[in-house]
Amino acid sequence: MKILDCEYPDELLYAVEDGIWARESDGEFVVGVAPTLGWISGGFTSVTLKPVGTKVARGKTMGSIEGPRHFDVLRAPFDCTVVGTNSAVLNSPRLANKRPYDEGWLAKLKRTGRETSLVPLVECVADVRARLQELRVHCFAAFPDVEMYEIGVECAAVLSKLSELIDVSPTETTVHVVSDDPTAAIEMERWQMRTGNSLLETKRDGALFHFIVKKREGTSFGHQDG
Amino acid sequence: MSGTLKEPAYAHSEVLVDTQWVSDHLQDGSVRVAEVxxxxxxxxxTGHVPGAVLFDWKKDMNDQLNRDILSRQQLEDLLGRNGITKDTTTVLYGDFNNWFAAYAFWDLKYYGVKDVRLMNGGRKKWLLEDRPLTKDVPTYQRTSYVASGPEERIRAYKDYVSASIRSSGRVLVDVRGPKEFTGEVLAPPEYPTEHAQRGGHIPGAQNIPWAQAVNDADGTFKTRAQLDELYKSKGVTPDKEVITYCRIGERSSFSWFVLRYLLGFPDVKNYDGSWTEWGNSVRYPIEK
Known part of the structure; x- marks a missing residue:
């Protein structure tokens, strides 16, 4: 289900405060990160995990995440042994932000203790909502690669900068643009049509507009704008 | 703290404590731990060292009206309401590998606070070592702290910096990332609102990013030998007066700490106006 625009699959278990989800299969638990940790980190630049075979007590550190805005440790939801780690995420940490519930899983754990921090979603919806609000988490249609906070900047200047950025970025690059220009929503629609890039989402939060823009293949009409 | 006996110690190792030292002093009434x-x-x-108070960088460490660091009165109130006296050992630690803790350290030194220390590795190391955390916010009996200073020897202002450009006895150290130094980006991507009108650096400055002084894995400082080499290789030597700057004066406090205390340079100043002042000033020269 969606909680404040953030995806929390119904069938998973969550340790809300630790920002962890888990899925049991064949007697093992696959764990990954929930949207809270991804958002406050600003996108992972580093993920570390204790090596396979390590025993970790409940609540103790089984790894860490780091992004430009935040460092945190990952806590084991129960006494366990690490039986698998996702090398794809260790090599490319942002995978855990972009595909948190499938390809971006972190570790496989064999549970050895009875007590657990995990609960089914139905039992923690209110906690999840409170946590998202407390940390002021925003979830969007896609996890952004780049953020542009352009408060107090005129729309034309924002679009000019966005176009320059898109020009030099690889296809599929996702940009989160924040603007307080009241004409931003209209201007952004026009920009999308002119340049052929995709405007995936427009969200209004008080006086601020949030846009998620994705670079489409072969688009680079940037400098005609603004 | 600085490793094995063979390794040269930091010049003023008394201003650095390790996480074990803090663990051993959690019940020590003469020690006040503050997270910045x-x-x-x-x-x-979300959880801090038990007994630690919070110094909020935005609210506590800056003047809320003028662009300035906290006033003497603000500092006296901050220390007083956290029960700190002249006899207290104040230990600072924080997020971002102690970046903001180092800024608070510089602020406290500016107002003459004697016994201030940094916890090596900061919040990162404390968490990685699974040391205890609490969400309890402690309260301490209020004291009446009277600050001294200001110690202007450790602070540089714009005109002083201007007069220091290419001066033989002084060297400017720009501690921002290489792309900020060349003007390719105006602010690091994670702080995109903190722009200046122009990108580049103060003429003649050496670029030695602050993070090069840190072991990324656990947030601790690099060894004395590594730090010596880092600065020496760019001509930043203790016979010169050194002025550090960054974008808003925080990262440069970190490098100021390294130069002044870990390497023992006698004369190091932090230019806290930094690039958001210089890069916006009319008729102040820049290089790209």
């Missing part, structure tokens, strides 16, 4: 965060919500608020 850029983002207290996601850090101090």
């Amino acid at each position: 965060d850029y983002d207290p919500l996601a850090n101090y608020g």
Whole structure:
């Protein structure tokens, strides 16, 4: 289900405060990160995990995440042994932000203790909502690669900068643009049509507009704008 | 703290404590631990060293009206309400590998606070070592702290910096990332609102990013030998007066700490106006 625009699959278990989800299969638990940790980190630049075979007590550190805005440790939801780690995420940490519930899983754990921090979603919806609000988490249609906070900047200047950025970025690059220009929503629609890039989402939060823009293949009409 | 006996110690190792030292002094009434965060919500608020108070970078460490660091009165109030006296050992630590803790350290030194120390590795190392955390916010009996200073020897202002450009006895150290130094980006991507009108650096400055002084894995400082080499290779030597700057004066406090205390340079100043002042000033020269 969606909680404040953030995806929390119904069938998973969550340790809300630790920002962890888990899925049991064949007697093992696959764990990954929930949207809270991804958002406050600003996108992972580093993920570390204790090596396979390590025993970790409940609540103790089984790894860490780091992004430009935040460092945190990952806590084991129960006494366990690490039986698998996702090398794809260790090599490319942002995978855990972009595909948190499938390809971006972190570790496989064999549970050895009875007590657990995990609960089914139905039992923690209110906690999840409170946590998202407390940390002021925003979830969007896609996890952004780049953020542009352009408060107090005129729309034309924002679009000019966005176009320059898109020009030099690889296809599929996702940009989160924040603007307080009241004409931003209209201007952004026009920009999308002119340049052929995709405007995936427009969200209004008080006086601020949030846009998620994705670079489409072969688009680079940037400098005609603004 | 600085490794094995063979390794040369830091010049003033008394200003650095390790996480074990802090663990051993959690019940010590003469020690006050303070966490200094850029983002207290996601850090101090989610759990901190037991007994530690919060110094909020935005609210506590800056003047709320003028562009300036906290006033003497603000500092006296901050220390007083956290029960700190002249006899207290104040230990600072925080997020971002002690970046903001180092800024608070510089602020406290500016107002003459004697016994201030940094916890090596900061919040990162404390968490990685699974040391205890609490969400309890402590209260301490209020004291009446009277500050001294200001110690202007450790602070540089714009005109002083201007007069220091290419002066033989002085060297400017720009501690921002290489792309900020060349003007390719105006602010690091994670702080995109903190722009200046122009990108580049103060003429003649050496670029030695602050983070090069840190071991990324656990947030501790690099060894004395590594740090010596880092600065020496760029001609930053103790016979010169050194002025550090960054974008808003925080990262440069970190490098100021390294140069002044870990390497023992006699004369190091932090230019806290930094690039958001210089890069916006009319008729102040820049290089790209």
